[in-house]
Amino acid sequence: MNTASVAQTTQPLFDVQAVRGDFPILSQQVNGKPLVYLDNGASSQRPEAVLQAMDSYYREMHSNVHRGAHTLGDRATDAFEGARIKVQQFLNAASAQQIIWTRGTTEAINLVAHGLAAQLKPGDEILLSQMEHHANIVPWQMLAERTGAKVVPIELTPNGELDMESYDSLLSERTRILAITHVSNVLGTINPVAEMVAKAKAHGVITLIDGAQAVPHFQPDVTALDCDFYVFSAHKLFGPTGIGVLYGKVELLEAMPPWQGGGEMIEKVSFAGTTYNTLPYKFEAGTPAIGEAVGLGAAIDYLANLDRSAMEVAENGLLQRANELVPSVPGMTVIGTAANKVPLMSFKIDGLHPSDIGTLLDQQGIAVRTGHLCAMPLMELYGLPGTARASFAFYNTQEEVEQLFAALQKIQRLFA
Numbered sequence: 001m002n003t004a005s006v007a008q009t010t011q012p013l014f015d016v017q018a019v020r021g022d023f024p025i026l027s028q029q030v031n032g033k034p035l036v037y038l039d040n041g042a043s044s045q046r047p048e049a050v051l052q053a054m055d056s057y058y059r060e061m062h063s064n065v066h067r068g069a070h071t072l073g074d075r076a077t078d079a080f081e082g083a084r085i086k087v088q089q090f091l092n093a094a095s096a097q098q099i100i101w102t103r104g105t106t107e108a109i110n111l112v113a114h115g116l117a118a119q120l121k122p123g124d125e126i127l128l129s130q131m132e133h134h135a136n137i138v139p140w141q142m143l144a145e146r147t148g149a150k151v152v153p154i155e156l157t158p159n160g161e162l163d164m165e166s167y168d169s170l171l172s173e174r175t176r177i178l179a180i181t182h183v184s185n186v187l188g189t190i191n192p193v194a195e196m197v198a199k200a201k202a203h204g205v206i207t208l209i210d211g212a213q214a215v216p217h218f219q220p221d222v223t224a225l226d227c228d229f230y231v232f233s234a235h236k237l238f239g240p241t242g243i244g245v246l247y248g249k250v251e252l253l254e255a256m257p258p259w260q261g262g263g264e265m266i267e268k269v270s271f272a273g274t275t276y277n278t279l280p281y282k283f284e285a286g287t288p289a290i291g292e293a294v295g296l297g298a299a300i301d302y303l304a305n306l307d308r309s310a311m312e313v314a315e316n317g318l319l320q321r322a323n324e325l326v327p328s329v330p331g332m333t334v335i336g337t338a339a340n341k342v343p344l345m346s347f348k349i350d351g352l353h354p355s356d357i358g359t360l361l362d363q364q365g366i367a368v369r370t371g372h373l374c375a376m377p378l379m380e381l382y383g384l385p386g387t388a389r390a391s392f393a394f395y396n397t398q399e400e401v402e403q404l405f406a407a408l409q410k411i412q413r414l415f416a
């Protein structure tokens, strides 16, 4: 048996060229070069199936939802609520009433931080980590300002993992909330959230997991994780912008006050007083992002038709190839070398500012993110003005990784 057939029998195959054909945006030239899109951590691209689902929603069934007045309204409501059920199944949540539509991860975290205010008193502590995105820092700082509670960051190890000794030492009777990212948008580190939630529960701590960078790479199981809240944005999961998800435990959602007031979220309104709708509608004031919900449902269906374990092997192969090529660029350092990472690489190159790296790569048709990546406390920790970040999706190829490094070698040679 030759080695190629051994590899075929031991590793699931992922047909990257076939999936690339599903993403029309990828087959274009940028600055005269074929587009190499490596900014998936900021926002990924949409497959034809999502574009078509949204197009046919608007062409064939658009109307407002939950009005029960006519046929189009019923169709729109079915499509909208059908998408909620797809999200419920995607997260393995017990019921669809636990799935609340938001504008994205940021709004979902703000909603929870707003809703938990009554449960905090001065001196209480909210544990985060030094690797959080601003979206999982600032809402908690605002909550701390309102309540007299304190935001306390868990420290990191030098390679960019959470320091579990720091976590253990910070968990105390003062801790009320743990808000932690599942995957770091800068370091790529996959955090041991199940273990962290279990420890937090033992102290009666409310837990929120920011899944924004996790869901594009693997499917979380909120029931197994036993977290109180899990949040993510559709636009990183190959779905539309403008919609995201808050999953929550029923008893906590029931105990939280509404987020915004208006139509949809009420049961009865009078000038003597208003009563609120049941879950999930209590948190969904106003006309929701119906077409976007339909698009997210289509993205989840699209992913369900792919072999996600083969996809993971292919994605890990991209990171492995990138790691192999790092020594080929003199002065290049990877920021975040955790053992358990998603395919994402933040880096610096001696003598080059990150924003110059981004501009020079763009001239080669290669899109990466540069700057503080919405994680200023982490940049401060590493003493960096910012980084460049290549973040891969399942539709990226080994050749694209090689193109990135060939471009970096040239940039380093000419400009560093």
Ligand SMILES: Cc1ncc(COP(=O)(O)O)c(C=O)c1O
Binding pocket: 041, 042, 103, 104, 105, 106, 107, 133, 135, 136, 181, 183, 184, 185, 210, 212, 213, 233, 374
């Ligand atoms: C880890 C993490 N959390 C939160 C966010 C915020 O997501 P959004 O801007 O979609 O609300 C991001 C976006 O990059 C992120 O990477």
